[in-house]
Amino acid sequence: xxxxxxxxxxxxxxxxxxxxxxxxxxxxxxxxxxxxxxxxxxxxxxxxxxxxxxxxxxxxxxxxxxxxxxxxxxxx
Amino acid sequence: xxxxxxxxxxxxxxxxxxxxxxxxxxxxxxxxxxxxxxxxxxxxxxxxxxxxxxxxxxxxxxxxxxxxxxxxxxxxxxxxxxxxxxxxxxxxxxxxxxxxxxxxxxxxxxxxxxxxxxxxxxxxxxxxxxxxxxxxxxxxxxxxxxxxxxxxxxxxxxxxxxxxxxxxxxxxxxxxxxxxxxxxxxxxxxxxxxxxxxxxxxxxxxxxxxxxxxxxxxxxxxxxxxx
Numbered sequence: 001x002x003x004x005x006x007x008x009x010x011x012x013x014x015x016x017x018x019x020x021x022x023x024x025x026x027x028x029x030x031x032x033x034x035x036x037x038x039x040x041x042x043x044x045x046x047x048x049x050x051x052x053x054x055x056x057x058x059x060x061x062x063x064x065x066x067x068x069x070x071x072x073x074x075x076x
Numbered sequence: 077x078x079x080x081x082x083x084x085x086x087x088x089x090x091x092x093x094x095x096x097x098x099x100x101x102x103x104x105x106x107x108x109x110x111x112x113x114x115x116x117x118x119x120x121x122x123x124x125x126x127x128x129x130x131x132x133x134x135x136x137x138x139x140x141x142x143x144x145x146x147x148x149x150x151x152x153x154x155x156x157x158x159x160x161x162x163x164x165x166x167x168x169x170x171x172x173x174x175x176x177x178x179x180x181x182x183x184x185x186x187x188x189x190x191x192x193x194x195x196x197x198x199x200x201x202x203x204x205x206x207x208x209x210x211x212x213x214x215x216x217x218x219x220x221x222x223x224x225x226x227x228x229x230x231x232x233x234x235x236x237x238x239x240x241x242x243x244x245x246x247x248x249x250x251x252x253x254x255x256x257x258x259x260x261x262x263x264x265x266x267x268x269x270x271x272x273x274x275x276x277x278x279x280x281x282x283x284x285x286x287x288x289x290x291x292x293x294x295x296x297x298x299x300x301x302x303x
Binding site: 009013014016017020064065067069070 | 139143178179
């Protein structure tokens with residue numbers, strides 16, 4: 001089964017890439033876009049019959065995929 | 077004092093040779109070269125985790141290097157009270173390991189910064205005791221993710237425990253907005269752990285110590301350790 005994990009910088013942390021994307025979109029005339037934040041999506045395969053899927057994903061996020069000082073994640 | 081030392085190389089490290097030269101010239105003895113897949117460090121006084129782009133900065137700067145086989149022994153070295161200096165990517169690796177608190181984010185202006193900057197000493201420790209309080213050091217930086225971040229509580233702990241070693245400043249030592257070149261929290265350029273035997277800093281002292289360098293201020297950090 002495919003797992004999708006969305007990782008983003010916490011709200012209180014400035015995300016300069018999003019700010020620049022917003023500026024470029026505004027320059028293109030898309031002036032209704034605001035508060036853009038860029039994150040990252042990680043996809044991985046897990047066995048269908050994995051019993052503790054949630055805690056397994058939590059573990060890999062805590063141990064490597066996510067730096068909890070600056071990032072938060074959700075499983076899509 | 078004689079100081080034995082080692083430098084760890086990860087795939088993508090590119091300041092390991094500079095760090096080795098910095099150590100060998102200033103300590104006047106050979107430096108051990110360690111590969112990240114080694115599992116044992118030699119018994120040394122000082123370990124440098126050098127700058128570069130370990131593992132291509134994949135996932136987050138320093139995230140992969142923090143899981144290398146040598147890291148278990150790096151933790152033991154720190155626990156024994158051995159000195160560690162993490163420079164640039166080395167600083168990022170030390171925060172990912174958890175030896176230093178906080179994290180290093182993308183520079184606020186999204187530019188890779190490669191220039192000289194000025195830093196000054198803040199809290200005194202064994203890495204900066206040869207630097208006077210009003211002295212400004214000219215040292216190069218070269219990084220894309222150098223904007224230091226910590227939570228409010230984390231920052232308070234750093235201040236209460238006097239762990240903030242270096243601040244970005246201008247030539248006169250003022251901590252102005254424009255001297256905080258990467259947007260670091262409270263101008264932080266370098267911090268130590270609570271025990272003050274582990275230092276992480278974004279500027280490169282190993283690029284500022286020889287006659288042909290534009291500045292020789294970087295030697296003050298190692299000379300502080302040499303006593």
